[in-house]
Amino acid sequence: MPRPATPANPTSSAPQCVMLLRAINVGKRQLPMAALRELAGTLGFAHARTHLASGNLVAQVSGASDAAAKRLEQAITEHFGFHSDVIVRSADQWLRYLADNPFAKASAAEPNRVMLLLAKQAPAAQAAARLSERAVAGERIQAVRDGLWIHFPEGLGTSKLTPNLIDKSVGAPATARNWRTMQALAQMLSA
Template structure:
């Protein structure tokens, strides 16, 4: 069995799309997942599966959530090696961040068209910065994630792919948990 990490977008935010992690873990057993663990309430699931294709897992998890919770949730599935790539290649990780800000990473469901990425990069997001590498966008929000105009919705609309973001602390915790599951 291979270890995967499912990143759910937009659950348990501002009272919308509420899913208890304990219930989500129980529901995911229907997909024959093993060693299911969740991290915080924002939809981070580490699991093992005999499935080999992340795209197939994304579809199955989304369909199962729709069936049990009656709303759609975009899902991006990554592997431990994907997370390690992100950790090793974050251009903001070695920079000193002002205050208590930290880098974020947006995980894309697929590599976007180059033209679409150029459209996104041409938008003035003030002091916020983005650097794309493959299926990942590394972000630094000058005044924190709560005030940025560089949101997942903008990223998805401009790139025409699913996107979900995690802060640097969460990325490292998911790596730690995924390693413990292998």
């Protein structure tokens, strides 16, 4: 990976945020997490840490989250040759998501089958209803704040809720993280 110029001194007092990359490490869209952490550092994101290989980044970021997302998207395109949407949420927003989980009982029993779906913008008003029309096998969808919670009691393998259908219903590219990953990211925020 070519090295970008070293940024001005990042400040450790910048607020923490969670950055979710969409659709990486599938097919030719490979982005090693060590390279992502290094890239984040060159952009001035302090204390960059990753979780799993699916594009979960926690860092301290100065300035607006939209601007940080655009900078990271542009850097990924320049250095890795593909576009990945980046969705940014503050530490406070992330912790509110955990507190707002409408499927708490299912999350405790099946943490990998409850997902929070997020996009750069709030989902379209009827997104949950549109997705519920296509739900199968007891799937439940609920809108809370700017996210959609989905419980997949039979797992993702049998679901009719495809990424294209989700994006169309939401009105923007979206990405999801399961309850287990959400908790791990919250722990990283508090470390």
